[in-house]
Amino acid sequence: MADNWHPDTLAAQALHRLEEGNGGVIPGWQPAATFARRTQDYELTAPGYIYGRADNANVRLAEEIIAGLEGGRACLLFPSGLSAIASLFRSLPVGSHVAVQAEGYFGTIKWVRENAERLGLSVSFFAAGDLAALEAALQPGETAIVWIETPANPLWTVTDIAAAAGLAHDAGALMAVDATVMTPVLCQPLALGADLVFHSATKYLNGHSDVLAGALVTNEPEAALWQAAIVERHSSGPILGAFEAWLLVRGMRTVHLRVRAASASAQVLAERLAAHPKVEVVRYPGLASDRGHAVSARQMGGGFGGMLSFEVKGGAEAALRVVSHLRLILPATSLGGVESLIEHRATVEGANSDVPKGLLRLSVGVEAVEDLWADLVRGLEG
Numbered sequence: 001m002a003d004n005w006h007p008d009t010l011a012a013q014a015l016h017r018l019e020e021g022n023g024g025v026i027p028g029w030q031p032a033a034t035f036a037r038r039t040q041d042y043e044l045t046a047p048g049y050i051y052g053r054a055d056n057a058n059v060r061l062a063e064e065i066i067a068g069l070e071g072g073r074a075c076l077l078f079p080s081g082l083s084a085i086a087s088l089f090r091s092l093p094v095g096s097h098v099a100v101q102a103e104g105y106f107g108t109i110k111w112v113r114e115n116a117e118r119l120g121l122s123v124s125f126f127a128a129g130d131l132a133a134l135e136a137a138l139q140p141g142e143t144a145i146v147w148i149e150t151p152a153n154p155l156w157t158v159t160d161i162a163a164a165a166g167l168a169h170d171a172g173a174l175m176a177v178d179a180t181v182m183t184p185v186l187c188q189p190l191a192l193g194a195d196l197v198f199h200s201a202t203k204y205l206n207g208h209s210d211v212l213a214g215a216l217v218t219n220e221p222e223a224a225l226w227q228a229a230i231v232e233r234h235s236s237g238p239i240l241g242a243f244e245a246w247l248l249v250r251g252m253r254t255v256h257l258r259v260r261a262a263s264a265s266a267q268v269l270a271e272r273l274a275a276h277p278k279v280e281v282v283r284y285p286g287l288a289s290d291r292g293h294a295v296s297a298r299q300m301g302g303g304f305g306g307m308l309s310f311e312v313k314g315g316a317e318a319a320l321r322v323v324s325h326l327r328l329i330l331p332a333t334s335l336g337g338v339e340s341l342i343e344h345r346a347t348v349e350g351a352n353s354d355v356p357k358g359l360l361r362l363s364v365g366v367e368a369v370e371d372l373w374a375d376l377v378r379g380l381e382g
């Protein structure tokens with residue numbers, strides 16, 4: 001990393017990469033799908049640049065920044081978070097066993113349930129935050145990878161990353177962490193023993209709800225699975241677009257500011273919601289009463305993230321009534337943008353959802369916290 005910069009500097013400076021040829025203080029956009037060879041000897045004009053399915057300067061810059069933020073040595077970017085997850089699982093040898101956390105982003109679990117068998121993978125699911133359940137799910141010598149998400153959608157159950165990595169390694173498995181909600185600003189799972197970090201870069205890394213992207217990061221790029229993932233992306237083609245990578249670099253320049261601001265506001269809102277008579281329970285690792293507080297305090301620094309959920313007394317009808325009175329916080333899926341979003345997960349997940357019916361998931365943005373609180377009070381008391 002340039003000059004051993006602090007990650008905040010790395011993000012803000014976008015690696016100090018200037019626009020070649022004119023010194024523009026932001027990196028340029030290079031959308032070429034292919035790259036010329038020299039006529040005289042047929043050598044590449046720029047070594048390493050052959051064709052856009054593997055080679056793009058904007059994607060490489062974004063990958064370098066994300067690897068730097070995570071303290072990793074390599075990053076691969078994909079056109080969405082789920083395409084990164086799918087690509088990683090497709091890179092596992094046929095016949096592998098995988099242990100996957102049962103509580104987590106709905107789309108991840110759904111994809112694994114619907115596709116693992118077809119790919120020749122056997123799967124054991126285990127409860128989030130339960131190390132004994134994780135240990136029971138492992139098949140020593142057979143399990144190729146353990147997948148956790150912490151804090152986990154939508155109840156924000158916390159898993160001890162170092163302890164989980166220790167169990168995975170004892171069984172000969174790699175440990176992958178969906179760290180979308182923590183962001184590298186608040187936690188660097190590789191330093192805690194994880195082998196792979198995943199981000200839906202659609203969320204906090206980009207932060208402006210205008211890019212879909214997924215990132216995988218490792219500090220062991222020589223590992224067979226990482227090499228297979230590089231080949232998989234190249235041969236099947238899910239690489240991030242150049243413009244999306246350019247936007248992502250632009251978004252990441254403020255990730256440290258946005259994440260700390262959202263975390264500070266989420267802490268205030270969680271504490272106030274927990275004291276509100278119409279609220280049954282608040283799920284937020286920053287609350288001293290939260291079951292994941294002690295572990296989060298140990299493995300996260302600088303805040304507990306911008307995501308919280310709260311259960312409104314009175315079930316689905318009461319929760320949807322709260323939403324109907326809001327004027328600032330937007331009802332929409334997704335998270336990690338500068339604008340606050342609220343979601344009734346049970347409606348989004350459909351009839352088979354086991355999410356509590358009164359639960360509202362709040363992605364806290366960077367608006368003034370008193371405006372957010374006034375909106376929530378309006379919703380709860382409207």
Ligand SMILES: Cc1ncc(COP(=O)(O)O)c(C=O)c1O
Pocket residue numbers: 080081082083105107108149153178180181199200201202212213214334335
């Ligand atoms: C924690 C988490 N992981 C993965 C994903 C999937 O990412 P994407 O929507 O970028 O495909 C999401 C999306 O909501 C998420 O919240």
